Amino acid sequence: MGSRGVARPLLVQKFGGTSVGDVERMRNVAARIASAVAEGRQVAVTVSAMGHTTDRLIALAGELSDRPLRRELDVLLTTGEQQSIALLTIALDALGVRARSFTGAQAGFLTDSRHGSARILQVNAEAVLRAFEDADVAVVAGFQGEDRDGNLTTLGRGGSDTTAVALAAAVGADECEIYTDTDGIYTTDPHLIAQACKLERIDYDEMLELAALGAQVLHPRSVWYARRYGVRIHVRSAFVPRPGTLVTSLKGRQEARMITEKPVTGVAIDLNHARIDVHGVPDEPGIAARLFAELGKAGISPDMIVQGVRGASDSRQQMAFTVPQDVVQDALDAIRPTLDALHASASADVDIAKLSIVGIAVGSTPGVAGRMFEAVASVGANIGMITTSEVRISVVIPSGAAHEALRAVHAAFGLDRPEAAA
Numbered sequence: 001m002g003s004r005g006v007a008r009p010l011l012v013q014k015f016g017g018t019s020v021g022d023v024e025r026m027r028n029v030a031a032r033i034a035s036a037v038a039e040g041r042q043v044a045v046t047v048s049a050m051g052h053t054t055d056r057l058i059a060l061a062g063e064l065s066d067r068p069l070r071r072e073l074d075v076l077l078t079t080g081e082q083q084s085i086a087l088l089t090i091a092l093d094a095l096g097v098r099a100r101s102f103t104g105a106q107a108g109f110l111t112d113s114r115h116g117s118a119r120i121l122q123v124n125a126e127a128v129l130r131a132f133e134d135a136d137v138a139v140v141a142g143f144q145g146e147d148r149d150g151n152l153t154t155l156g157r158g159g160s161d162t163t164a165v166a167l168a169a170a171v172g173a174d175e176c177e178i179y180t181d182t183d184g185i186y187t188t189d190p191h192l193i194a195q196a197c198k199l200e201r202i203d204y205d206e207m208l209e210l211a212a213l214g215a216q217v218l219h220p221r222s223v224w225y226a227r228r229y230g231v232r233i234h235v236r237s238a239f240v241p242r243p244g245t246l247v248t249s250l251k252g253r254q255e256a257r258m259i260t261e262k263p264v265t266g267v268a269i270d271l272n273h274a275r276i277d278v279h280g281v282p283d284e285p286g287i288a289a290r291l292f293a294e295l296g297k298a299g300i301s302p303d304m305i306v307q308g309v310r311g312a313s314d315s316r317q318q319m320a321f322t323v324p325q326d327v328v329q330d331a332l333d334a335i336r337p338t339l340d341a342l343h344a345s346a347s348a349d350v351d352i353a354k355l356s357i358v359g360i361a362v363g364s365t366p367g368v369a370g371r372m373f374e375a376v377a378s379v380g381a382n383i384g385m386i387t388t389s390e391v392r393i394s395v396v397i398p399s400g401a402a403h404e405a406l407r408a409v410h411a412a413f414g415l416d417r418p419e420a421a422a
Contacts (some may be wrong), residue, residue, distance in 0.1 A: 010132075011036055012173045014046040014142065014164035018181040019238035020084055020224070021051035024353075029238070030091035037097055037136045044128060046142040046164040047088055049080025064360050065330075070115035074144075074154045078104070081141035081160070089139050096407045099137035100126060104163065107138075108144030108170070111153045114299050118145060118153035119221070120162065123170035140167060153242075158219030165222040169229035176233050178218065178225070183237035185217055185244035187415040188267045193407055195416035199265070203250040206265050206358050207233075209392045213268040213356040223247065263361035263368055264413040269406045270354040271399055273303065274328045275384070278319040279333070280344045287342070288319065298334035301328050304354070304396065320385065322396065325350055332338060352384070354400035356394040357409060363390035375412035379404040 013033070020026050029047075036043050057076050060070040085101035092099040108124035128138045142160025145153050155162050162180060168176040185207065186196040202210075204227035211220040217235060226233050226247060236244035281287050288307065295302060300323055308318035323331045328348050339346055355376065362368050372393055376383060381401035387394050397405055410416055 008040055008042045009175055010044060010171055011041045012044045012046075012164060012168040012171065012175070013177045013179065015048070015179045015238060016161060016181070017048040017051050017053070019179050020047055020088065023087075025238075026050075026087055026091050030088060030095055030097070033092060033137055034095045034122070042132050043137045044140065044167055044173075045088070045137060045169060046140045046160055047081065047084040048142050048160040049077075050084055050087075051078040053083070071151060074115045074152050076232075077154050078141070078144045078152050081143050085139045085141045089137075092137055094261050097137055098135040099139055100131045100135045101139045102131075102140075103141045104144035105146035105152070107140045107167070108164065109166070111147055111150070112157070113147040113153065115151075115153055116319075117156040117299065118147070119143060120166050120168065123166050125167065125170035128167070129171060141280065145364035155221070156219075158216075161219040161222035162225060164260070165225040165229075165231050165233065168231045169225060174230075174232060176231050178222075178233055178235045179238035180217060180235060181238065182217065182235075183240055184235050184241065185215075185247070185266075187265070188406060188410050189216070189269070192269070192403060193410055193416065196410070197415065199245050201246045201248060201250060202265060203360055205391050206360060207247045209356070209358040209389075210266050210268050212317040213270055213354065213394060214357065215266070215268045218247070226241065230359070253385060262414055263359045263365040264357045264415065265359040266357075267406060267410045267415065268356045268358065269402050270356075271402060272325050273322045273352065273354050274348050274350040275320055275322050275352050275396060276331055276346055276348050278321075278339065278344060278346045281317060281319060281339075281342055282344075283317045284317075284392070290338050291319075294334045294338055295323075295325045295331060298327075298330055300331050300334060304385050304394065306385050308321050315319070322352070322354065322385070350401045352396050353399045353405075354394055354396055355391055355402065355405055355409065357413065359393045360391055362392055363388070369393055371412055372409055376405050381405045 015029050019028055033043050089099045089101040106126050106292055109117035109121050110122040129199050131138045142163040143155050146154055165176050184198045185202050187194045190196040208223040211218045211223050233247035302321040302323055305321040357372055378399055381397040383395045385396035
């Protein structure tokens with residue numbers, strides 16, 4: 001299929017684990033790619049591991065060790081995507097489509113050495129582009145790369161999105177199609193709230209916040225790459241052939257949006273964080289710097305941070321911050337030597353949820369915070385932490401009230417009505 005050596009429009013697509021979850025779905029993905037080739041396109045495809053492969057591999061490692069070596073875990077997890085690229089290439093070949101598979105390293109993805117959450121330093125797409133001299137499709141393993149020492153690395157959960165967008169930027173594509181089990185971006189997770197509405201478009205900044213705050217549709221780094229390199233993302237259903245949601249710049253429409261009655265674009269809930277409380281640290285300059293420097297050395301990036309106000313006669317104070325649940329013990333281990341030297345202590349609470357509202361006009365519209373807090377209070381949830389920015393407000397509440405509070409906040413801003421997505 002296609003004409004050897006003739007330059008054709010290049011399309012970049014990404015298919016998630018659900019999309020390639022079994023042999024039949026793999027065939028369906030191959031057929032969709034074959035249709036694009038038949039229309040005269042060259043296609044660069046990024047795929048995730050099939051179904052729950054990554055979870056299964058993590059569980060196997062967990063049977064051998066409570067804390068598997070991160071380097072070896074990366075070696076193990078990269079095999080999931082390698083299975084997918086080989087199988088999809090075989091499926092394409094069975095349809096008469098010339099395709100070639102690439103691991104992340106073979107596709108030119110150079111990363112740093114932070115195993116489990118590596119960042120892409122460079123993408124040299126020469127090998128992928130060269131493949132189109134003899135093939136119609138390049139199938140690239142998502143979620144993985146290689147550091148300067150040749151070690152296999154992974155980009156963290158959802159990293160295949162980042163692979164796809166970074167690949168699109170490297171090959172000069174204007175748009176990257178991300179195929180998922182939903183047909184676009186919604187005002188909140190439609191699996192949790194049936195009244196959620198699909199958005200036709202969403203700004204990079206709004207999507208970046210939603211992705212970072214718990215929305216599962218796109219990985220935050222993928223949105224950062226898209227904004228940085230001007231790659232438009234089209235989030236679409238892998239199962240229903242209709243338009244989805246465009247993630248792009250809406251700055252030209254910002255002024256019109258800011259005077260609407262709906263300053264909030266979406267609501268997100270995150271149940272995968274934990275709160276660490278630090279007790280009895282001296283109220284002295286440099287203490288916070290010491291603690292967070294140790295977290296940085298351990299490769300841990302805290303999210304929400306609150307420092308308590310001491311009493312007039314109290315020389316010690318409290319501090320709290322949130323981290324992903326899977327690094328709680330690592331975080332406690334990192335700060336323990338410093339806390340011991342300060343005669344202070346720390347405890348962790350994993351039964352929390354981070355509830356956030358996002359919108360370009362959040363920071364410039366009076367009354368938004370009050371309306372959110374009132375909705376949270378209406379379900380009896382106590383707010384433990386608050387952080388704000390120009391485009392979002394986040395609160396920490398007990399996990400048991402998470403879904404009820406999500407529904408209340410979503411309704412409070414009128415997002416469960418069809419016109420909310422207009």
